[in-house]
Amino acid sequence: MTASLFALLQRDLVLTLRRPQDALTVAGFFVVVVALFPLGIGPDPEVLRTVAAGVLWVAALLAVMLSLERLFADDYRDGSLEQLLLVPLPLALLVLTRTFGHWLVAGLPLVLLSPLLGLQLGLEAREIGVLMLALLLGTPILSLIGAVGAALTLGVRGGGVLIALLILPLYVPPLILGSGAVDAVMHGSSAQAHLSLLGALLIFALVTTPWATAAAVRIMLD
Amino acid sequence: MSRTRIQWFHFTAPANFYDLAGRLIPAFALLSVILFAMGLYLGLWVAPPDYQQGDSYRIIYIHVPVAWMSMFLYVLMAIYAGIGLIWRIKMAEVMAKSIAPTGALFTFLALWTGALWGRPTWGVYWVWDARLTSELILLFLFLGYMALHAAIEDRQRAANASAVLALVGVVNVPIIYFSVQWWNTLHQGASITVTQAPTMATIMWVTILIMFLACWMYSIAVVLARARTEILERERRARWVQERLESEKP
Amino acid sequence: MNQERFLHPPREFRARGLAVERGVRLLFSALDLTLNPGQLLQVAGPNGSGKTTLLRMLAGLSRPLEGTIFWDGQPLERLEEGPGTCLAYLGHQNALKDDLTTLENLTYAGRLDGSAGSPDQALVMLDRLGLGGYEEVPARYLSQGQKRRVALARLLLQKRPLWILDEPYAALDVHVIEVLRTTFQDHIDRGGMLIITTHQIVDIDGDCQTLELAPSQRSA
Numbered sequence: 001m002t003a004s005l006f007a008l009l010q011r012d013l014v015l016t017l018r019r020p021q022d023a024l025t026v027a028g029f030f031v032v033v034v035a036l037f038p039l040g041i042g043p044d045p046e047v048l049r050t051v052a053a054g055v056l057w058v059a060a061l062l063a064v065m066l067s068l069e070r071l072f073a074d075d076y077r078d079g080s081l082e083q084l085l086l087v088p089l090p091l092a093l094l095v096l097t098r099t100f101g102h103w104l105v106a107g108l109p110l111v112l113l114s115p116l117l118g119l120q121l122g123l124e125a126r127e128i129g130v131l132m133l134a135l136l137l138g139t140p141i142l143s144l145i146g147a148v149g150a151a152l153t154l155g156v157r158g159g160g161v162l163i164a165l166l167i168l169p170l171y172v173p174p175l176i177l178g179s180g181a182v183d184a185v186m187h188g189s190s191a192q193a194h195l196s197l198l199g200a201l202l203i204f205a206l207v208t209t210p211w212a213t214a215a216a217v218r219i220m221l222d
Numbered sequence: 223m224s225r226t227r228i229q230w231f232h233f234t235a236p237a238n239f240y241d242l243a244g245r246l247i248p249a250f251a252l253l254s255v256i257l258f259a260m261g262l263y264l265g266l267w268v269a270p271p272d273y274q275q276g277d278s279y280r281i282i283y284i285h286v287p288v289a290w291m292s293m294f295l296y297v298l299m300a301i302y303a304g305i306g307l308i309w310r311i312k313m314a315e316v317m318a319k320s321i322a323p324t325g326a327l328f329t330f331l332a333l334w335t336g337a338l339w340g341r342p343t344w345g346v347y348w349v350w351d352a353r354l355t356s357e358l359i360l361l362f363l364f365l366g367y368m369a370l371h372a373a374i375e376d377r378q379r380a381a382n383a384s385a386v387l388a389l390v391g392v393v394n395v396p397i398i399y400f401s402v403q404w405w406n407t408l409h410q411g412a413s414i415t416v417t418q419a420p421t422m423a424t425i426m427w428v429t430i431l432i433m434f435l436a437c438w439m440y441s442i443a444v445v446l447a448r449a450r451t452e453i454l455e456r457e458r459r460a461r462w463v464q465e466r467l468e469s470e471k472p
Numbered sequence: 473m474n475q476e477r478f479l480h481p482p483r484e485f486r487a488r489g490l491a492v493e494r495g496v497r498l499l500f501s502a503l504d505l506t507l508n509p510g511q512l513l514q515v516a517g518p519n520g521s522g523k524t525t526l527l528r529m530l531a532g533l534s535r536p537l538e539g540t541i542f543w544d545g546q547p548l549e550r551l552e553e554g555p556g557t558c559l560a561y562l563g564h565q566n567a568l569k570d571d572l573t574t575l576e577n578l579t580y581a582g583r584l585d586g587s588a589g590s591p592d593q594a595l596v597m598l599d600r601l602g603l604g605g606y607e608e609v610p611a612r613y614l615s616q617g618q619k620r621r622v623a624l625a626r627l628l629l630q631k632r633p634l635w636i637l638d639e640p641y642a643a644l645d646v647h648v649i650e651v652l653r654t655t656f657q658d659h660i661d662r663g664g665m666l667i668i669t670t671h672q673i674v675d676i677d678g679d680c681q682t683l684e685l686a687p688s689q690r691s692a
Contacts, residue, residue: 008584086533166370176404220379
């Protein structure tokens, strides 16, 4: 079983490496969106510092959302998704593996880029640490919830825009908890509560969303 | 016991449901009109003005029942969608689809009345109050459900896919509500809170309750009417539809 | 090359009372079929009669409106690891990744579905289907017929007892069709089972049935 799942993960990563522009576009989008905010709000360091966590989180949300289409759409088009359904393993497990691969390529780079952008917006070392930790816990949630939306919009006309309407409302809890964590340390209190809740949310999403995604994939291929 | 069960399954057959709904709709519509008239009379003329907010508070007689309805209808929609998905009962799918627009309407009304109330009370139309924010997100959830349903051409696939979305949504509603509540208490002083009406008089409660019932009756009537149309469309090739349409011709 | 065994032994495959609706059309109803080890079933019928729909259903990819499909007396959806344990399916699409080489496509698929043959077996299979020398070529540079052959090679390597093939001969030239025919014959001779749609004559010795689907009718 592990061998099968590992083969799936490896294949997905090899495919990303053969076509790195997809992953780079997502990271580039993240950086550009964050860079646009000071131009819109003004260069006042105090203001930028205040909105930094929110800006970084919203940008991460949008970047992950943009990358979701690739999760199943290519496999849907070339028939690989049908073959995946016939792999003698629970579909939820395969979907979870695929989502993990997606996070490695789309979510993790955002976590790694965030300190740089945080510095630009005037965050201090401690706040950046919390920001990274929050993104590390939060971006997998974004991928997991996003997978449900990606599956539900397979083969649907205008799926790219529709997915935003389906998924963004569900991104509210991680957004609030994630940016709240940074705000908390900024105001001199502990981010512990935020991070614990974010962790709990991650576990909940890990346990529940793969089933919903698997059900959605089956429905859309029916 | 067993008789009731048979009866229930009797009405999951589209033809029987169609007939029953046709007979029930006028009754619910009439009840709704009467209850609305009663509620509005009590709310606008009988109930005393608020000692702080004067007459502007009276909008709660619409705002509160409507906000309750929006949440009830979302849960109800998800339940029907789940039943349709798991047991493949077509009537449940029809009901879920029919509830969505009414739910969205109530959610929109709750936001609208909330904004209207906000103006005289806080001086602004919109505050990022926890309840208003949650209600806004609920509206997005309703719209997402309807958009997904409309975007998928195959009827069965549309029903199943949007059922998954409704179930994911209903699990998330409490989480969203909780997180928004939490966010709200962290981010602002205690200056603003909605619907924290000072101790409510009995007459106010009774009026709200009557308006709530009126909303229910209205919802049932409208949802059943929508479900009937949906059934006709789904079953348009069936013989019973042809028969009913013949007999309903003037 | 005939020594390779099935991953699971062939068993009776049957469907009872299948009914399928597409949109408002009833494609077929009360459809029964039984396939025993060593048997072949050709599904025939005009375009739009539901051949592809039926095959996807038999492969467990979509649920019938009514009816059940059994493998060895077990409903397909109750099989512990899903229908993929007993059957291999090839639809209209080849399910190849353009960015992977021919050989990579085969080895990843093999590792993923647990049949994991060695790369050598994959090479032998490619050779047999006339694709020797193409193993390092990315799939995007293959012609339609070559892609079809890679997809068939993958199916052969899966070692499933039941093959469900939707128009396997599409885009293939006479020589390759002959190679496939012998492969299918071999599969049947060893007790394998085959469900196939094709516009060509299936020239295979053995226990062959034909299922003729009627042109689609309006649902009552």
